[in-house]
Amino acid sequence: MGYPVTRGDKIQVASFGARGRFFSVQSTTPGGVVVITQHTAIRINPPDIVPERSAFRVSYEDVGGLEKELLRVREMIELPMKYPDLFAQLGIEAPKGVLLHGPPGTGKTLIARAVASEIAAHFIHINGPEIIHKYYGESEAKLREKFEEATRNAPSIIFIDEIDAIAPRRAEVVGDVEKRVVAQLLALMDGLVTRGQVVVIGATNIPEILDPALRRPGRFDREVIIGVPNRIARQAILQIHTKYMPLAPSVDLERLANITHGYVGADMEALCKEAGMVALRRILPRIQADEAYRPFETKLDIQVTMEDFLEAFKEIEPTATREFLAERPTTRFEHVGGLREVKQTLRSIIELPMTHAGLFDQIGMEPPRGILFSGPSGTGKSLLAKALAGEYQLTFISVDGPALFSKWLGES
Known part of the structure; x- marks a missing residue:
């Protein structure tokens, strides 16, 4: 009695003097944190009933490679x-x-x-550009409406994607709409009376x-940097x-992680989808030729191989290097x-950190961060750099030094 719970918590329940059993809280009414009292109605699902998985539910297990960043966000929300x-x-x-x-x-x-789920x-998702409206006062009204909805349904998270579209520097904005929207957003955040129960997350x-x-x-x-x-x-x-x-036994995720330099989470997802499409294209002729094939009834031995991933790797361009001339x-x-x-030296510099990254951590050393080629013109410095990238399937970005200089302040 008097025990606060929310969805996802595990509680121990004892009955008739027997040893307590652990139950997982699947949902609460109302949502959020509730307190168990003598008037609380509890419905227990049998062990063989598994709650239907929602396609839109995201958990912390779906967030990979962002443990530190996720922890900082969880602390605040x-x-x-x-x-x-x-x-x-x-x-x-x-906060x-x-x-x-x-x-x-x-x-x-x-x-x-993930945090909201x-x-x-x-969860209220606002796309920054959608707030801006051509009629006077309409943009501010839309913003107020979202905050009122969040307050009514607390606990709430308001997620403003591309917040830079609605909250740019007022000193550098020519139009009045953006200035009014920024002022309205500041006023709404200052006026949050349900502090801690309504949190705003901005992304830019x-x-x-x-x-x-x-x-x-x-x-x-x-502010949390998601790099x-x-x-x-x-x-x-x-x-x-x-x-x-x-996945086929030939799939080596460690090798794929080594060669996907510059890939962000969305790129990795696209890589996996494209690998699946490559596998589908490989077996599609066999399916089309099979007259006995029935969707969801005929079982096929389908596996995504390492070759499928390498073929997909050729098609997916990394987001982080898309603005440069990468190859x-x-x-x-x-x-x-x-x-x-020289080749042997380059192999030791590049290959060891890629294949034995843990070894550097154990001995407290950092792998080399740069290599300087020097020598007369025409001796193969550029060719050697390109060959090094090709040898280890690295992304190659060629930068012409003089082209970096610009007459505009800060552009170089």
């Missing part, structure tokens, strides 16, 4: 909603907002949905153009997206004559 009494005892106010920023496709929206909060790719008034403590209390995943994070993301795929060279060391000692 989940704790105040689950344990408001602790904040009252500490004499501190719960009003969290700003997520980073390249597209890195998982900003996924994190927001895990704590059973009402370009945080530097946001109005400074939004980024001060008391509005967006914490491009490293090799370990890419492997974790691959494991999530291939969880329900029939995957076919040149190898065998196309470079001589320079045997």
Whole structure:
């Protein structure tokens, strides 16, 4: 009695002196945190009944490679909603907002949905450009309507995607609409009376153009950078997206993580989907020729192979390098004559960190971060760099030094 619970919690229930059994809370009415009393009605599902999985429900297990970032967001959102009494005892106010920023496709929206789903909060998704309206006062009215909906359905999370579209620097904006929307957003965040029960999450790719008034403590209390995943994070993301795929024994996720430099979470998902399509194209002629085939009835031995992933790898361009002239060279060391000692040195610099990353951590060393080629013109420096990328299937970005300079301040 008097025990607070919410969806996802596990509670122990004892009956007639028997040893207590653990039950998982699937849902509560009303939603959010509730307290069990003598008047609480409890429905227990038999063990053989599994709740239907919603296609739209996202859990923390669906977020790969972002453990530290997810933990920081959970501290700001989940704790105040689950344990408001602790904040009252500490004499501190719960945060009003969290700003997520980073390249597209890195998982900003996924994190927001996962947190809302895990704590059973009402989720309101706002696309920044959709708020802007041509009629006077309509944009502010839409924004007020969303905040009123969140207050009525607390606990709530308001997720504003592309917040830079509705909250740019007022000093640099020509039109009045954006200035009014920024002022309205500031007023709404300052006026949140259900502090801790309504949280605003903003997401942007370009945080530097946001109005400074939004980024001060008391509005967006914490900023979390969602960056491009490293090799370990890419492997974790691959494991999530291939969880329900029939993989052949030849599939090496570690190798795929090594060669997908510059890939973000959305790219990894696209890679897995494309690999599935490659496998489908491979077996489709056999299915079309089989007159006895019946959808959902005929069982087929379908497996996605490593070759399917490598074929898909050729089609998926990494988001992080899309704005540059990036390529995957076919040149190898065998196309470079001589320079045997140089090639061996390059192999040790590149191959060891890729194949024995844990070894560097154990001995407390960091792998080399750069290589400088020097020598007269025409000796093969550019060819060697391209061959190095081709040898280890790395993304190759060629930058012409003088082309970086610009007459405009800060553009270089």
